[in-house]
Amino acid sequence: MSGIREGHGTLEAQHLVKDFRLRDGVRFSTLHAVKDVSFSLAPGRTVALVGESGSGKSTIARMMAKLETPSSGRVLIDGMPSGDRGRALERYRRDVQMVFQDPFGSLNPFHTIRHHIERPLRIHHPGWSSSDVRSRANELLERVRLAPAGRFAERRPHELSGGQRQRVAIARALAPGARFIVADEPVSMLDVSIRLGVLNLLADLQREEHLGVLYITHDLATARHFSDEILVMFRGEIVERGPSDRVILDPQHEYTKTLLDAAADPDKLGMLRDDVRIGG
């Protein structure tokens, strides 16, 4: 049930703007979270959205997942404007899914893993029989290397580790048959030694399913290694964009340079100490 899809298209953000009205006592102020952001996601390619907190990257993720409506601008899929309700929204959700940041919070503690995987299957494949749904759910769990699927399916989220939960989240995102995945900091709340494993899994699945992935992170190193293109965001705007290797190795914008300088680099062993000693 995997394989090349027909009707390849792109997922495109056009001039997205998002303003929030904040109340401060009796006064209102506007927070311009996202100011005119455009980018495009093609199947089989990963675009990384890199920025610090407050840069607007999470807001963009939520707009792409249709959890927020843009104040202006639109999201196009396969070249056509995407719907915000009804059938059009259903079709959109079948194509675009999201992996959330918090492996604990994104799974309902009350329900089994089976429930989490089978619900999207039932919603987007209403014609399938129960046994079809069940076998597809097991298949998905094994795809994300949670085997044997049957046993994992009966557990509840608090009985799994962080890495296992996040893989369930990936399986859930794949269930509707999505072509595009928005991964919002998918590994930043996981233990360091299992992060690469989950990212590698995502990369493998992307290759196998020819997915388009929007990888949102604050970590430049994994952004570089897992994405084809990097967009650097600062205060709601994209300040630099380009092929990953170029942006990291030859940054143009001041902010990108600041970010790169601030990142921990073991090759700069002892430099900060010497710098400070001299009187920095």
Add this chain to the structure above:
Amino acid sequence: MDDAQSTLDPAVADDEITSNRAIAFDSPAAADAVREASRETVAIATPPSRRFRNLLPRRSAKLVGGLVIVGAIVLFGILGPLIAQPPRDSDNPSLEPPSADHWLGTTKLGYDVFAQLAWGAQGSLMIGLVAGTIALVLAVVFGVLAGYFGGVVDEALSLLTNIMLVIPGLPLVMVIAAYVQRSEGLGDFARSSVLVAIVLGITGWAGSAVVLRAQARSLRTREYVAAARVAGERAWRVIFVEILPNLVPLLAAQFIFGIIFAILGEAGLSYLGLGATGSITWGTVLNDAQTGQAVGTGAWWWFVPPGAMIAALGAGLSLINFAIDEVVNPKLRLAPENARQVRRAAKAGRGVTETGVIA
């Protein structure tokens, strides 16, 4: 730590892995760490029956005590009327103190107090349940829906909730009861306990609605609700399948509160003569006792038992509520055990602070 290839070792006891006891740690990070460490290797399925039991309150003195009291009263309400005389049989000597014939004596009109109490138990419990259910349903509608949808829906529902909150409870019930009972066309129904239950139910939901709204608002921001929306779930399914199950302990507690307030409210109404005068409830017994000058004539057997029953039921239900609270907030459950552990560790201990964490 390759948990992709986890083998399922049946020898590893369920308890180790699936224990969801909250343990006191000296930092949240440490708590998480121990939890993660114990979970990293194996995933074992919990049998479905065990999972259900994890939802229920743990057996404790409070829970057992509360269930015993409430159970006894319910049994009394079911079996009492079967063994007692007809409650309105005035063929008895009046104002007799408790004796072998009449275990709780008789009233001024010669009714057997024990019989009145037994039928009264039925009446009061029925009112409590009906009113509690109505209040819970309304609280869910006005609370959870307002909390989940936000925006205009929230504003509208909250406005109504706030109005209900502001209006004093008992006077409102009195007014409605008086009005309804005086209106034509209701006949006997106007005096029945069902009507009183309905009136109590539709006036007693506001407090619970506020609590449920706050919880629903908080749950709405959980990522698993967002994940359900992104997966394509419709709003009503999100509310019933994702949010409400996590509110079950709270709903149970609110329901029990509702019952308590309904029974007390009914007693108050009856005492004022606005109650279910067509039926027998503990409240009507108290009312009769008051109009029959039970206090003046020293007929304690007439008013003490119904009062005591109301108090006992209230206490029993409250104990059950405390036990439910411990499900909701594990820290409460573990407080005595934590204290014991602190004492034990302090005695054994090296490197343990007795006085507190930070100087």
Add this chain to the structure above:
Amino acid sequence: MRADAVPVLTARGVSIEYDVDPPVRAVRNASLTLHRGEILGLAGESGCGKTTLAYGINRLLKAPALMTAGEVTFHDADGRDIDVVELRGDSLRRFRWDKVSMVFQGSMNSLNPVMSIRAQLHDVFTTHRPGMTRREREARCAELLGLVGVDPSRLSSFPHELSGGMRQRVMIAMALALDPQVMIMDEPTTALDVVVQRGIIREIMRLRERLGFAVIFITHDLPLLIEISDRIAIMLEGEIVEQGTAVEIYRAPRHDYTKRLLASFPSLRGDRGDFVRRGAVTTGGAA
């Protein structure tokens, strides 16, 4: 390691257990030595026991945590050796914050939201230096804020009026208040943006140059530790599996877990960019 390295804190064979059911051995036979003025990085992931070990060294363990074995010795600047584990009451109070202080994980959120920064900083002095006059305290508080790079006028502010980075600097100022010889910092910058983090790390190193305290820096961010530490200890499941200078750990790691931990941080500037995207060797630990 510099030839003049003098130990300021020695932990030998420390074992800490959580007395729950079943008991959890959080720290097993851990030994480490902290030298005067050095930065010792304590690296490990969640559950490895690094925070528990720090609490044990600092006498901050709360039941059911129990130190079942080991000794912790503090080598005071005036030459005396203090047995930390045996401290009680007054001597413990004199030790805490004065000789060894701590910046806790997430501590920027442990400022009392209803008290001004001034009140909270003054608190440290009224508790530990009762002899100071109000004016002396105020001067010292202003000096401390200046030390950590916060404008002394912020003394009147409340915590919610400061950014996360500034709050963390205030916590560091509090830890520095009594001029300790050792500072233990538990993930002090993890919740902060990388740019802010760099600023705070720079501040800590500057202060270390100036005041000469030693630091135990606890974090999972191994590349950061390699950059700033003199020596690093790697913890796994309660044990210290490897200890060495930053150079040794980076260039010549010996233990498998150290190698795995290092491999978990893809190099920012190295030329491994293609391998993951094109589907070559998949590395990294299994999740």
